[in-house]
Amino acid sequence: MTPDPGPATAPAAPALDAPRAAARRAAARPAWRDAIGRWLPHLVLWPPLLVSVVHVLGFTGYTTWMSFTASTLMPDYEWVGLRNYTAVLNSRNWQIATDNLLIYGAGFVVLTTALGLLLAVLIDQRVRGENLFRTIYLYPMAVSFVVTGTVWAWLLNPSIGIQRLVRSMGWGGFRFDWLVDREMAIYTIVIAGAWQASGFAMALFLAGIRSVDADLYKAAQVDGAGPWRIYRRVVLPAIWPIFIAVLVILLQYTIKTFDLVRALTGGGPGIATQLPALVVYDLMFQRGLLGRGSAAAVMMLLSLLLVLVPYFGFMRWRRHREARHG
């Protein structure tokens, strides 16, 4: 059955006036301005896009390819299959790094979230000088990880830092030497990382708490809920998407951690605080094993995708749901 063209074309006729009017206006402008107008978007859009594609996708692809080759100090295009992966997975260095990643990841995410939440709730009490406190708490975020790592390396160093300070105040037997303790050194990274990132978590949580309808607090007050119960039952459940966002940001932060450890413990004592990113660096640039380093890097990328892909799926699902509920 063919559609009747009559009614379809008739309403379109008035709409034709608009482009015609635009054309008339355009005719009044000089031709060079038109040319710029046409080319400017391309000029602005293409170069960054090209650079991004080459750097992000291109080099990711290249690294992935490298990870399947016998490259050592220089690229070598002999295909070796999964040999680099099995070698890395079986190395003690990598096993320690992944174990550490689990300890550090769990400790860092939990501690940072807890501290950030606590700070946000404290600041939410309408304290005087709120802006000042917010800035102070956020400040570590503005400091580079290397600085954080160096400062905490001094603080945690038993012979010049906290331990010495407390001992000099009279507690002669005080011990705080995690930094040089093989078992505990990984927790110093948790502490320094949480110090750096909890202000950021606070900012996100505070924004969430402040966006909760003020009437909800009033209703809960009239219902007889105390401050603790209001937060636990009403406010914090209402901002659960913020928890997901904080969790994802901190997790991807964890997986990529490099400079903090580099500056704080350098991976030591021994290889006690080794993390995947340090292993990649070690393999690629210190031992000259490009193939294995690439394999380790690709595995890091895969673990990042494990965090991010579900998150994007979750975001899509939420947008979809919001669109439906209006």
Added chain:
Amino acid sequence: MSALRIARLRKRFGAQEVLKGIDLEIGSGEFLVLVGPSGCGKSTLLNVIAGLEKAGEGTVEIGGRVVNDVAPKDRDIAMVFQSYALYPTMTVRQNITFGMECRRVPRPQQEEALARVARLLQIEALLNRKPSQLSGGQRQRVAMGRALVRDPMLFLFDEPLSNLDAKLRVEMRMEIKQLHRRIGATMVYVTHDQIEAMTMATRIAVMHQGEVQQFADPETIYNRPATLFVARFMGAPPMNTVAARLTGGAEGLAAIIGAGRPDEIRLPVPEELAARAGPFRDREVVLGIRPECIAEADRRFGADARHSVPIEAPVEMTEPTGAETIVLMRLGGEALLGRVSPDIRLPVGAPARFALDTRKLCLFDPATERLIA
């Protein structure tokens, strides 16, 4: 015993004084409506009654007990909010029982109260839904349920209907009124809608700029507004307020609109008002007259024919609403609104004859804007 008594209540936010000495008192079972334009302090007053804002000066008594320093939860109140303020992550059931949970009411009693309220508001089918799965009207019901589930001394409503569409608003208005009659509770209701105030209240407090302009029953508020503000705020279309001159002749006191003009109108002031209006003889006053007191020429107001004064005025515009036609006319140089029967055709621009009801004339002092008589 009065259910709510407010005495000399003052409240300021910084330099801004938002409540300037409020005095109100209502008995048990009354329906008090606080009405006024936005920014008049009515919501602040409600929050002070609820204990969500501290009183600056003065006292708030609920059920004979001074509650200035009592926390909201111990004031024996329940509140319904404009945004409904339903807890978004809880189901309807949890929303309603949350208050009882906080007060450690035993489970079986909670269930009983929940069932009673759900039946009363017909929300039994919604108990397991989340607020995001409810329509505006259903949310409104749940918010009411949360308040009704406790049996408080005082119900507080903060503009609960202003987020509903017009049709639903009228329905819920009736329902709240019926509910009030059925459970006999004392209610304080804040609104900016003068129709809600008129239809629901047993007593109205009209507020403006932090002061109670008038505190009376709806009939008095409507017929004898204490100030020009009340006269112009209550009623739609509002009361006509025009400059007039009081003169006294042998036949009694009269108000003249457009004195000295060829089309001046002379309205006899009823005897009941004349005594109080005496001091204003030969002075300027503001004359208030409700639009429904100006009708088609053959309308008779009351038994006494003297109260229906025939007038003639040019018609400037007509607004047929279906049930009646609103007429803008020019009387002694002033624009006035009248309400005539819908089956009367009034050609615009031509003079027409009307009847004017003088029984409900109001006279205001132009200096103080207060009612004289």
